[in-house]
Amino acid sequence: MSSDDRKRGDTAATGTAAWDAVFWDIGGVILELESVQGAHAAFVEGLVEEHDLEVTVEEAVDTWRTAVGDHFREREGTEFQSAREAYATGVEALVGEDLPRERWESDFEHHVESSIEPVPGAVETIRELSRRDVHVGVVSDVDDEAGKEMLEQFGVREHFDSITTSEEVGRTKPDPAMFETALEKADAAPERSLMIGDRYDHDVKGADDAGIRGVAFGAEDGPAVAYRIESLEEILEIVDEDGPGA
Known part of the structure; x- marks a missing residue:
């Protein structure tokens, strides 16, 4: 990370105050979003086959994503909308009926668990950061249980001192x-937090506000970007070398 990428410039110096906390988003920062999209596409393909739907997999995936997206767009402002309910809406849009959760939820979870991957460097950086004298937390717009299960699957849940989700707060970033x-x-x-x-x-300006x-x-x-990083490992440099008063 060059000094040009930092809003405040090169601040490596002795005597700078330590950070209190480093907060992480999940989707796109810890969780590789393309792996989630792949899991959803595989699940939708299974629905097409199981219910003999007269659409291509590509058309079905588009229907799924539109229905799920519309569900989230219906919320008022930053009101929390459960992803579980959004996925149920997507299933109904595909098969044309309100399918009981026990008919599809376990299959959906199997695809997600077997497909999701962490962003390169995320696991290693989180583990290393947890060794610093700084609070390591999550602030994410996920369903509470799903978010914690993802962190558990990646082997990093125990390295977080706190997990704050939209389901818990009732609002989204x-x-x-x-x-x-x-x-x-x-x-x-x-x-004194990052x-x-x-x-x-959602993340950067919301935090800055x-x-x-x-x-x-x-x-x-x-203007809300205090630091820009190209790899997650660079957060260790910020914590080790820069201080909030710099």
């Missing part, structure tokens, strides 16, 4: 309640 809840759990000062995210408005330093990992550029 960039609602201030998400970040305020995480800060309260960490007993951390916002200006938030790693892949979406500018709450006083937290935003770390862009694939997110668009903007």
